[in-house]
Amino acid sequence: MSHVLDLTQEERQAQIVEEAERFAAEQIGPRARVFDEAGVLADDLIQDMATRGYLTANFPTEYGGLGLDPVHYGLFQQAIGKADCSTRTLITVHSALCGESLLRWGNKEQKELWLPRMAKGEALAAFALSEPNVGTDAKSIETRYRKVGDTYVLNGNKKWISFGDKADLFVVIAGNDQGQISAFLVERAFPGITTKPLKGMLAGRATHIAMIEFDNVEVPAANLVGNEGGGFTYVVSTALDHGRYSIAWAGVSIAQEAVNQMGSYARERKQFGKRLAEFQLIKGIIADATTETHAARALCLKAGEMRKSKAQDAVMETTMAKYYASKVAMKVATDCVQVHGGNGCISDYPAERLFREAKMLEIIEGTSQIQQEIISGYALRKYTKACNQ
């Protein structure tokens, strides 16, 4: 009986992913270039996605989500990401970084207040950790908070915050003078907040990326997420783990779209009286790109299965998936530009945008170097033994 129920659940989730693929191909993909050039994501699309439950597909249904398990949530993000990286970024920061942090560490009142509003698109959320002077070394953040009666007063600056110029709610990470780091729910409407859009971005041009200034912002004590002092160990760790899983799938989506684009172009374009797809050297590029994309997807699926079964090393597998898939995305997107020749260098073709978006994946949610640090530490613990035995 439970087998039948499991199958039904699987089928329902697969159906949601299939519908999302269709929606993304019809409603998002054709607008990706417009979003990129205008530097904005359309409100009508955000509302449409909210109505379909896509903004919080990972949330339990009781909070207005679609209840996707990690594997199907990954496939869902792949579908959106293939159509447009900026739209997928909204889903990453809103549902993965902020949503999963609240689901895991928010109290009952915070969840009941914010999660349904996030699902309906009434409150878009952004995650504010990075600062002008602090990125990789995130524990050294300079944004400060102090407790004054029943409020926490925040001062400082955040930088690179995706959807920072659009979000209604921020999950803000700040430290106090006693060395504690804490997480707060901060509403845009609180007095003392200024956001300033960052222009001239290489990628994520339609992600409303911004600087945020907090000038004596009074945050009610009830908006502390988790325990005071647990902001880094618990909230940031949860957010980055889910963010990395999302970015791993973003890598697969860019790589797959790059394979689609290079293959389609190679079948059309003729030189020396032949189609590009007939030249062995071009076939070699396509073969490698396809193989690497499949390998990255396999790693993401493995990480998804491990997350679903709550396997012990799921976080490490996710880290490897993020590291590898973002590297593959960069390599395959570069090859995609190469196959397009000059046409790979102009925005008339998606190759150019995929190339720019791929680079960003090697930087966000922890750079490739920091993933290598983490993975090598794991390998040195797990796979080594004393040489003289």
Ligand SMILES: Cc1cc2nc3c(=O)[nH]c(=O)nc-3n(C[C@H](O)[C@H](O)[C@H](O)COP(=O)(O)OP(=O)(O)OC[C@H]3O[C@@H](n4cnc5c(N)ncnc54)[C@H](O)[C@@H]3O)c2cc1C
């Ligand atoms: C498009 C975009 C969107 C973003 N969105 C958000 C967001 O929504 N919220 C948010 O909080 N942040 C966001 N960020 C910030 C992002 O998380 C940081 O850019 C990232 O963590 C790297 O920090 P940094 O840019 O300060 O680089 P730095 O930390 O200054 O690193 C510079 C270089 O040094 C290397 N490096 C640093 N330390 C080491 C080390 N110990 N060993 C080896 N190499 C090292 C890095 O790998 C990198 O190559 C975003 C950034 C971008 C570009």
